[in-house]
Amino acid sequence: MTRTSATGLVLTEPRSFERRSFDLPDVGEDDGLLRVEACGLCGIDHEQYTGHITNPHVFIPGHEGIGIVAVAQGTTTIVAPKNAS
Numbered sequence: 001m002t003r004t005s006a007t008g009l010v011l012t013e014p015r016s017f018e019r020r021s022f023d024l025p026d027v028g029e030d031d032g033l034l035r036v037e038a039c040g041l042c043g044i045d046h047e048q049y050t051g052h053i054t055n056p057h058v059f060i061p062g063h064e065g066i067g068i069v070a071v072a073q074g075t076t077t078i079v080a081p082k083n084a085s
Contacts, residue, residue: 048061
């Protein structure tokens with residue numbers, strides 16, 4: 001079965017997350033889709049979580065993603081790690 005949505009924790013206000021569902025985007029002819037398995041948070045994320053830095057928009061913290069290529073189209077090249085079997 002093909003997945004059509006994903007779930008993420010959205011920071012809606014300081015110290016408050018809300019689980020939300022999002023439609024997955026269409027994958028174009030030379031695009032890919034990454035299924036995020038883990039995501040690192042940096043100091044700015046923590047400052048926004050605690051409210052020391054404000055953000056006028058709700059958002060999903062983190063920008064250091066690790067994942068698995070779920071879809072690859074066209075001329076997309078997938079490179080395996082050196083120690084992959």
